[in-house]
Amino acid sequence: MKIKSILKLGTLALLSAALPACSFLDTDPQIIPDDGYYNSEQKLIYGLAGVYGVLNSEAIYGNYYSLQIANADDLCYFNNYNNSESRPDRYNHSAGTAAIYDTWSKLYEGIKNANRYIEAVEKTEIDPGKLSVNIGLYIAEARFLRAYYHFLLAQAWGDVPLRVKATTSPNPNDVQMAATPQEQVLKWCADEIEATIPDLYEPIDNPLARQPDRRPGHSGPRLSLHGRRERQADRRTG
Secondary structure, eight states, X not given: OHHHHHHHHHHHHHHHHHGGGOGGGGSOOOOOOSSSOOOSHHHHHHHHHHHHGXXXXXXXXXXXXXXXXXXXXXXXXXXXXXXXXXXXXXXXXXXXXXXXXXXXXXXXXXXXXXXXXXXXXXXXXXXGGGOSSOHHHHHHHHHHHHHHHHHHHHHHHSSBOOOOSOOOSOOXXXXXXXXXXXXXXXXXXXXXXXXXXXXXXXXXXXXGGGSOOOSXXXXXXXXHHHHHHHHHHHHHHO
16 A cells, blocks of 8 residues: 555656646747738748648549549449439439538538638739739639639639628627529629630640630630629520
C-alpha cells in the first residue's frame, strides 16, 4: 500500500515539475488575421491555392462531380446490375447521398474561400513593385473560380444561392440565403468570367481557340456559359 502511495506522489511531482516547462502554454496561438495578411506575393499565392484547392478533391474532379453527377443523364449508360449503392449515376440517390451532399458542400467551400480571398486582397496595401505580376491577376483568377463553382452548381442543381460576398456572421439572413433562378446564375457567371479576361495576362496563342464555333446555337467563339444560358431561356419560354 505504501509503495503505491509513493508511486502516485512521485508521478504527481513529475507532472507538476513538467507543466511550467511546457513551451506551448507560453506561446500565443498562430492565427492568420483577415486584414493585413496578404503583404507578400508568396502569401497571395498561398491564398489563391486555397481557392483552387477544392478542384482536386474527391467531391469535384476526384470522383463525385466528374464521374457520377455529370454522367447522370441520357448520354451515359452503365452496364451494372448492382443498384443497391446510392449513386446519382445509377438514379438511386437522395439529398443525403455522399456524392450529392459532399459536392454541394465542397463547391460552396470554394466560393467561401474565393469571397474571403477577393475581399482581403482588394484591401491589401502591398507595394506593386514587390510583385512579379499585377495584383489584379490574383483577383481575376479568384473571381473566375468563384463564377465557375457557381456554374457547376447551377448546371447540376438548377436554382442555387448566388453568394458574392463573404459570410462573416451566423446571422440566418446571411447563412440561409434563398436560391437564385438558374438563368440569372448562369448569366452572372458568364458576365463575371468575361469581366476577368482583361486582367488575365497570359495571351491565347493557339489559333484554333479563336475559330468560330460552328455548332447550332453558337454564333462565335463565346463562352459555353452563354450557350447554356440561352438554351435554358428557350426551354423556359418554349
